[in-house]
Amino acid sequence: MNVKILKLLEKNARMEAKDIAMVTDLSEDEVKREISEMEKAGIIRGYKGVINWEKLNTGTVSAIIELKVTPKAGLGFEEVAERIAKYPEVESVSLMSGACDLTVVVTGKTFQEVSFFVAKELALIDSVTSTSTQFIMRRYKEFGVELTNEKEDGRGAISL
Amino acid sequence: MIDYSKILSDTVVGIKPSGIRKFFDIANTMEDIISLGVGEPDFRTPWQIRSAGIRSLERGQTRYTSNRGLEAFRDELSRYVERKYSVKYEPATEILVTVGGSEAIDAAIRAIVNPGDEVIIPEPSYVCYEPITKLAGGVPVIINTKAENDFKLTPGELIEKITERTKALVLPYPCNPTGAIMEKADLEAIANVLRDRNIIVISDEIYAKLTFGGVTHTSIASIPDMAERTLLINGFSKTFSMTGWRLGYICGPKEILKQITKIHQFAIMCAPTTSQYAAIEALRSCDDDVERMKEEYDSRRKIIVKGFNELGLTCREPKGAFYAFPSIKSTGMTSDEFCEKLLYSKKVAIVPGTAFGESGEGFVRASYCYSIEHIKEALMRIGEFLKELGLN
Numbered sequence: 001m002n003v004k005i006l007k008l009l010e011k012n013a014r015m016e017a018k019d020i021a022m023v024t025d026l027s028e029d030e031v032k033r034e035i036s037e038m039e040k041a042g043i044i045r046g047y048k049g050v051i052n053w054e055k056l057n058t059g060t061v062s063a064i065i066e067l068k069v070t071p072k073a074g075l076g077f078e079e080v081a082e083r084i085a086k087y088p089e090v091e092s093v094s095l096m097s098g099a100c101d102l103t104v105v106v107t108g109k110t111f112q113e114v115s116f117f118v119a120k121e122l123a124l125i126d127s128v129t130s131t132s133t134q135f136i137m138r139r140y141k142e143f144g145v146e147l148t149n150e151k152e153d154g155r156g157a158i159s160l
Numbered sequence: 161m162i163d164y165s166k167i168l169s170d171t172v173v174g175i176k177p178s179g180i181r182k183f184f185d186i187a188n189t190m191e192d193i194i195s196l197g198v199g200e201p202d203f204r205t206p207w208q209i210r211s212a213g214i215r216s217l218e219r220g221q222t223r224y225t226s227n228r229g230l231e232a233f234r235d236e237l238s239r240y241v242e243r244k245y246s247v248k249y250e251p252a253t254e255i256l257v258t259v260g261g262s263e264a265i266d267a268a269i270r271a272i273v274n275p276g277d278e279v280i281i282p283e284p285s286y287v288c289y290e291p292i293t294k295l296a297g298g299v300p301v302i303i304n305t306k307a308e309n310d311f312k313l314t315p316g317e318l319i320e321k322i323t324e325r326t327k328a329l330v331l332p333y334p335c336n337p338t339g340a341i342m343e344k345a346d347l348e349a350i351a352n353v354l355r356d357r358n359i360i361v362i363s364d365e366i367y368a369k370l371t372f373g374g375v376t377h378t379s380i381a382s383i384p385d386m387a388e389r390t391l392l393i394n395g396f397s398k399t400f401s402m403t404g405w406r407l408g409y410i411c412g413p414k415e416i417l418k419q420i421t422k423i424h425q426f427a428i429m430c431a432p433t434t435s436q437y438a439a440i441e442a443l444r445s446c447d448d449d450v451e452r453m454k455e456e457y458d459s460r461r462k463i464i465v466k467g468f469n470e471l472g473l474t475c476r477e478p479k480g481a482f483y484a485f486p487s488i489k490s491t492g493m494t495s496d497e498f499c500e501k502l503l504y505s506k507k508v509a510i511v512p513g514t515a516f517g518e519s520g521e522g523f524v525r526a527s528y529c530y531s532i533e534h535i536k537e538a539l540m541r542i543g544e545f546l547k548e549l550g551l552n
Contacts, residue, residue: 008459012532019532022466023459157187157509158197160287160336160516 001043002034009035011144013047050145054138062091062107062139063114065122066100066132077101080127089117100132111135175291180515183500187509194538195509196464196526199336201401201482203456206442206449209400213438221437227425229257229409230436236443237409241394245368245379247387253414256421257407257431261366261395263424264410266292268362268391269328271419273298277327279362282313283517284485285332286364298327304519307487310476311340315349322353328360331380334367337516337525338485339478341371344378351383360416361390366408367481369399369450372458375479381411388413391420396435398481399450400442405435457482460528460535467539468526471546482529485513489522491551499524505548506541 004024008015017035021028038044053060067084071077077095084104085093091105104122108114115133123131140148165173178184187197204210228234234251241255242248249255258264265288273279275297281289282303290300301321305311313331331350333342342350354361361380368377381390395408408431410420461478468475468486475486488498495512502508513520528535 015532019463019536022462025462153202155198155200155202157190157193157195158184158511159199160511 001038005031005034009044050143052147059109060107061111061114062105062136064134064136065104065106065118067102067104067122067128068130069101070127070129072127080125083125084122087121171295175294178287178515180496180512187503190507193507193509194534194541196530196538197509197511198527198529200403200529201398202529203401203453205401206446208445209402209438209442212441213434216434216437222433225430225433225436227430228421229431233257233436233440236440240443241411245382247379247381247392249411254411254417256410256417256424257436258410258424259428259431260397260406261364261393261408262288263428264393264408265289265362265364267420267423268393268410269293269298270296270423271416272328272360276325278323278325280321280326280329282332284337284513284520285516286336287516289330302517307476311335311338312342312346313350315353318350318353326359328362330362330364332364334371334480336367336481337483337513339481339483341375341480343375347378347380347383351380351386354389355385359389361386363390363392365392365394367398368394370454370457370482371480372461373479391416396439396442400446401453405438406432407435407439457528460532463532464526464528464535471539471543482527484526484528485523486526487523491549495521495524502542502545506545508538508541
């Protein structure tokens, strides 16, 4: 388990083992081995690209749905959460403190598609008692990556 | 028609502008270049510091502070310097808040140097010491530090240059552009030479919080017998990413500080008030941010040093600041030639070592205050450059 490697990969999933090795003072083989072990242990669950879909006008629509759930006796929220997580339309599921119980992010091709999914699937799940849907109009930052303005370096080329 | 050559100070006119000014101007106006040439952090000032500054503006705290700096600020500085560098300074009499480390260096030299006094300056180093010494009527005495000593100042080199006119030694470590540091043992060796002499050490420690490889910065002021003959200069620009806030400080014996304060009083009045309020917050709550930035610099340092070495440009490991100083001697070109050709052919801007003194010939300074991706792109282009010259 190497926290430094995890932090580097979290920042840049495509960082080459060679560079990770330089920064962590390990050999390239050691780095590859550590990564492989952490993948097997389920600590590294995947590698995702951060895409700014808006630049493409492809119309994907996402919504944040707040669910109130009656927890199942003996099972709590786990069962519902895991069931919801299985849908490919569902981008994320989180258990929350406060008024709502689960926050779910759903992505589809149109507003209609997402609304349909919430009304016909999520709302009808046994323990779900209410849903509140908010559509995401625009994303500015995701996974720690700014999606909008190009990074501007105000420093000029040379200063002593 | 007025004849300006008759009215300007001969001393000032006599200070030659850097020969590479032209190169800098071109680099700064060229489009689409990838630069490794700046000397300031890429991080923004941490938000807590910015907030504190903004709050102080909203509260209308925009008047002059006392000449020496806000009392509360000097109290914090005294505690901070003691905590981090193990030297104790009285906030009331031994600390002065200045407009950046720059003003501190200028005022210190002016307070000490009589016309004809010699000031020893190790090179390659930051460009201000020589001109400031000349402006004060002093005589700069240059020591060309050597790569095989990792550009540290050795006692032998120092003794060789001491004369009865030597008044001060500038000790700029961690060093811009070489990245060299002086560790405790190195400083003790220098202290041994200076202990029984009336030579003042002007210790420019602006990069003190950026030391790597498990080494913590030691100030020469903490070496026995040195506090009474050292002026400790530091600031907020590099440590807290506050370059534009213009804030530094100088600590030293009250007899010297009294005179430096005179100069400061008349020439400056006080350092920017907003910056002082913001800096109090910096000292109190930003240790974590400083550590975080340092770790990021360290990752980049490793990548850039390995990168240059893999290209065949020998780069010794810099232990401080945020500069790598690889040798380009293997190319057979001069530093100026290398940088110019690289700029025009591959649009990569790095700084020739000669910008920092004659002893910088054969070297170039590459800053690593850029993201890893940026550094790798620049290294790749330098690699292509060398290949096209048949050198890789």
